[in-house]
Amino acid sequence: MTATARAPVLIVGAGPTGLAAALFLAHRGVAVRIIDTQREPSTTSKALMVNPRTLEILHDSGVAARIMTEGMRVAGIRMHRGDRLVATIDALELLPGQPLIALSQARTEALLTEALQQRGVMVERETSLQALQQDTDRVVMTLHHADGREETATAALVLGADGARSTVRQQLGLAFEGTTLPENWQLWDVALRTALDPHCAHMVLLARGFIFMLALESGVWRVVSNADDPLAQLPGGGEVGRVAWQSTFRIGHRLASRACVGRVALGGDAAHIHSPLGARGMNLGIEDAWVFAQCAADALDGSLQRMREYALLREPVHHQVVKKIAAITRLFRGQPAALASIRNIVAPQLVQLPAVQRLMATTISGMDHPLRVHP
Secondary structure, three states: OEEEEEEEEEEEOOOHHHHHHHHHHHHOOOOEEEEEOOOOOOOOOOOOEEOHHHHHHOOOOOHHHHHHHHOEEOOEEEEEEOOEEEEEEEHHHHOOOOOOEEOOHHHHHHHHHHHHHHOOOOEEEOEEEEEEEEOOOOEEEEEEEOOOOEEEEEEEEEEEOOOOOOHHHHHHOOOEEEEEOOOOEEEEEEEEEOOOOOOEEEEEEOOOOEEEEEEEEOOEEEEEEOOOOHHHOOHHHOEEEEEEEEEEEOOEEEEEOOOEEOOEEEOHHHOEEOOOOOOOHHHHHHHHHHHHHHHHHHHHOOOOHHHHHHHHHHHHHHHHHHHHHHHHHHHHOOOOHHHHHHHHHHHHHHOOOHHHHHHHHHHHHOOOOOOOOOO
């Protein structure tokens, strides 16, 4: 085992949450280490939507400008019942000056990584957390490297941003409470020839289940569904081509029992997971990162109470967002079939109501709660 290494903050996980936290800390002049178990950065699209709240907090880093340059602005949402357009939501009207940008998560992570490297911080890859202990003064961790070497690392503070199966959360002994939907969901990034507006997201209500569609780039669409054979039920009978990526997954709505224990905090999927409806997962994690960086910088200056305040600030937000997204998912998932028939009548009428449209706009934009760094 190698000699002990020390940095004020160690971040476990180099997804969007971990990368953003490291970037925000480095921007404030805080020395930081960031480790990740994977050999290479992610190459799959995963989360697609960057919301106005995320663009706001990434503004000073320069990353927001690059996201807006590379990504595609989403103009609205179109709801279909079969081949019939039954409702529309105009995002440009509801969110003036607050763009919704579609961009592959892989590119968002790459842009965060580049900005972090420009500040002299490199992701330490093929490095995994094996054990974690803390006392009143420090956090001591055992790290395992790809060459078999074990390292004892210490840090004043730690952020667990290591995903839904978080080792950090497990080491803290925290529960990950909630439920998982019973059906399988499928995802494709697929070449598609279609007459659908590529500048809008599309929701398709089926007799059992639903389909979500969003253009990734010219001619390539993200399709997510919990229905049987959804690619055969696309509006307008679009011509399906090469599949770039396909995945099957289950949707859970879960919360860590605590967002911070002593000197160790959780953010992103390590703290909360929910369905992709509402496009909040990655965005909420980046927001966690921003609040954590503020609290951690203050804690390093001698105010450890700020770590407890991180939990006070984030736990209500996590609960609110997960509860809301779970309710939206129950409404739109269209299962069992008896509920789908009711939903197919009621949902198009609901989303045309001004109050519901405002609620959807604040939810999708991430502006449904104030961004606070003090309780």
